[in-house]
Amino acid sequence: MNVKVKMPHLGKSKNGNHVTREILLSVIGTTISILLTFGTADLIERNQRKTEGREVAMMVIHDIDLYAETFRNDAEESAKNHDLAMYVLEHIDSIEKIPYDTIQAVIDYLYYVEGNEYRIDENIEKTFQSNQEIWKSIDAPSFIDEARAFFHNRRLTFQMLNTSPHFRKPVNQEEIRQLFATAVKTGKDVDWYGFLRKKLQDENVLLYIRFHDNRQNDLNATADNYQDMSNRCKFIMNITDEELQAFVDKRKRTGEKLTDKKLVGQWTTQSEEPQIFKFNSDHTFKQLVERRFPSSAFHGRLKVIYTYSGRWEIKEDSLYRYFNAGCDVKIDRSSITYSPEKRDIVEQVLKQYEEAAASMVEQSKKQPLETKVRAAAIDRSGNKVELTDPEDMPNARNSYLIRKK
Numbered sequence: 001m002n003v004k005v006k007m008p009h010l011g012k013s014k015n016g017n018h019v020t021r022e023i024l025l026s027v028i029g030t031t032i033s034i035l036l037t038f039g040t041a042d043l044i045e046r047n048q049r050k051t052e053g054r055e056v057a058m059m060v061i062h063d064i065d066l067y068a069e070t071f072r073n074d075a076e077e078s079a080k081n082h083d084l085a086m087y088v089l090e091h092i093d094s095i096e097k098i099p100y101d102t103i104q105a106v107i108d109y110l111y112y113v114e115g116n117e118y119r120i121d122e123n124i125e126k127t128f129q130s131n132q133e134i135w136k137s138i139d140a141p142s143f144i145d146e147a148r149a150f151f152h153n154r155r156l157t158f159q160m161l162n163t164s165p166h167f168r169k170p171v172n173q174e175e176i177r178q179l180f181a182t183a184v185k186t187g188k189d190v191d192w193y194g195f196l197r198k199k200l201q202d203e204n205v206l207l208y209i210r211f212h213d214n215r216q217n218d219l220n221a222t223a224d225n226y227q228d229m230s231n232r233c234k235f236i237m238n239i240t241d242e243e244l245q246a247f248v249d250k251r252k253r254t255g256e257k258l259t260d261k262k263l264v265g266q267w268t269t270q271s272e273e274p275q276i277f278k279f280n281s282d283h284t285f286k287q288l289v290e291r292r293f294p295s296s297a298f299h300g301r302l303k304v305i306y307t308y309s310g311r312w313e314i315k316e317d318s319l320y321r322y323f324n325a326g327c328d329v330k331i332d333r334s335s336i337t338y339s340p341e342k343r344d345i346v347e348q349v350l351k352q353y354e355e356a357a358a359s360m361v362e363q364s365k366k367q368p369l370e371t372k373v374r375a376a377a378i379d380r381s382g383n384k385v386e387l388t389d390p391e392d393m394p395n396a397r398n399s400y401l402i403r404k405k
Contacts, residue, residue, distance in 0.1 A: 053137030068226035075219035081109035112169035255377030267401035303332035319376040
């Protein structure tokens, strides 16, 4: 049987137009593919830049909000301390009857500590000012102008605060040093009552107190100005308060979620005066706070240990501690030594601490249930907890608990 095989005509086409059409379609397809690839990449890059620019804008706005809040809080704190100073002035003839913590608050109000000047955290400013690519990604000239105006205004404001005689506290470190030197020389405790009585007759101190309203006006006006800047920036960038808060929360989030099971156990702080926490599975807890007090009457430090109790629970990312009214106090003398001739003086000092501790216990019994709330996270090992104070808490900060083995 003969089979005929038809060989293909290689390199030869029956229809030239058909080949041309295929070539054109191939070229067009390749071109579209290239355009889509590079166009998509360019679109992704532009969207990425826009997202980064928006995030930088929110960083700047949050920075403005923080400084507005700082000045507002300073004004509130200053008003409270000024009221205490006025109270002490009105009762100067019976100053010894005023609670010790009030005396200390007024001294802190008047006392200038070197290095405690108003300081600027320039990290956000440097990020914003140093890279013009960021400005291009923001693509909002009016926002850039507002941000630069804020950074410039802030620098001038802090210069004014650190040089203005209205803000210069009248009690300096040398006076406090001399006060401690006298106490050491005489073997007595520092007479803060007598010191404050004398200082409240000093013209410079009285002048500082009288300038209170000027300081309040400056602090509140600065806070108002920064808040207006923040709101203008939010309008320009179309950023809502909710979007900004979500961004801030995301940046702060660290570690893993803390659960009831992971928290149960004993924990301690890493500090000179440690605190010990015991979180029980029945959601009760105990907290031991150790304080160490020096005195010119003895060597070493007197330990005073306060024990608190209460209930705890975790809601979302926050640890709630509900403190029972009252606390226990133990005074530990084991770390102090003194010469026999100072026994009477030491006993007087110890009696003062015992009376102060007893007074604190009685006072704590009158207080209602107290709640402390802190955002909490735990690290991978399960042996370190991070606690973050709410932003509206004075001197808010992060602290850490280490699991006791």
